[in-house]
Amino acid sequence: MMKLTRHKRSAQALLRWHDAHQFCSRSGQPTKKNMAGSKRVCPSSKIIYYPQMAPVVITLVSDGTRCLLARQSSFPRGMYSALAGFCDIGESLEEAVRREVAEEVGLEVDKLQYSASQHWPFPNSSLMIGCHATVKPGQTEIHVNLRELEAAAWFSCEEVATALRRKGPYSQQENGTFPFWVPPKLAIAHQLIKEWVEKQTCSSLPV
Numbered sequence: 001m002m003k004l005t006r007h008k009r010s011a012q013a014l015l016r017w018h019d020a021h022q023f024c025s026r027s028g029q030p031t032k033k034n035m036a037g038s039k040r041v042c043p044s045s046k047i048i049y050y051p052q053m054a055p056v057v058i059t060l061v062s063d064g065t066r067c068l069l070a071r072q073s074s075f076p077r078g079m080y081s082a083l084a085g086f087c088d089i090g091e092s093l094e095e096a097v098r099r100e101v102a103e104e105v106g107l108e109v110d111k112l113q114y115s116a117s118q119h120w121p122f123p124n125s126s127l128m129i130g131c132h133a134t135v136k137p138g139q140t141e142i143h144v145n146l147r148e149l150e151a152a153a154w155f156s157c158e159e160v161a162t163a164l165r166r167k168g169p170y171s172q173q174e175n176g177t178f179p180f181w182v183p184p185k186l187a188i189a190h191q192l193i194k195e196w197v198e199k200q201t202c203s204s205l206p207v
């Protein structure tokens with residue numbers, strides 16, 4: 001993905017969208033692509049279908065000195081990432097961040113700051129919206145939702161800085177564990193984690 005230009009990534013996402021939207025959901029008739037390939041129209045119901053991206057919030061939670069990272073059982077061994085989740089219909093980004101953090105680890109977000117966004121093609125087009133969040137001092141007890149996550153934990157700046165330098169996936173160590181590492185540079189999760197580590201060396205998250 002890193003070597004693809006933005007235009008190539010857009011073209012691939014668009015081609016996948018066309019492939020998956022061949023029929024009208026109201027009439028059941030085949031839809032037709034316009035010349036530019038920017039939409040599909042149903043000649044029968046006249047409905048116009050536009051390519052869509054699903055908004056996903058991805059949040060790096062911090063308690064001021066540590067950051068919270070989590071893993072799903074489907075992740076490569078040893079890899080931890082920021083908390084991510086699809087926005088529900090009708091939600092603002094802020095509401096989605098607060099809900100996801102509460103649902104996945106049982107924490108209440110205190111302050112929230114937007115960082116950056118990224119188009120993410122896997123498995124379908126998502127718009128990843130990256131945020132930093134803090135919890136109130138002393139309110140740091142994690143309750144991992146085991147339906148969504150395998151594990152979640154607080155990590156120190158030193159641990160995370162070391163993990164950022166590693167390039168997984170890793171093989172099992174002699175003691176049976178896998179080294180702790182984080183997603184690669186192409187993922188916005190990596191950028192959020194790197195940003196947090198860099199901020200720790202100068203100042204904490206702006207209030």
Ligand SMILES: NC(=O)c1ccc[n+]([C@@H]2O[C@H](COP(=O)([O-])OP(=O)(O)OC[C@H]3O[C@@H](n4cnc5c(N)ncnc54)[C@H](O)[C@@H]3O)[C@@H](O)[C@H]2O)c1
Pocket residue numbers: 054056058081084085086087118120122123124126128183186187188189190
């Ligand atoms: N770029 C990154 O750094 C990065 C990091 C983490 C996650 N992600 C991506 O973010 C997305 C969400 O992460 P996750 O961990 O919640 O994923 P997930 O695949 O575990 O999805 C969780 C649940 O959301 C539901 N879902 C699937 N597609 C949906 C949609 N379009 N709208 C609403 N709900 C939907 C499904 O019920 C699914 O079980 C995934 O596509 C993942 O690949 C990207």
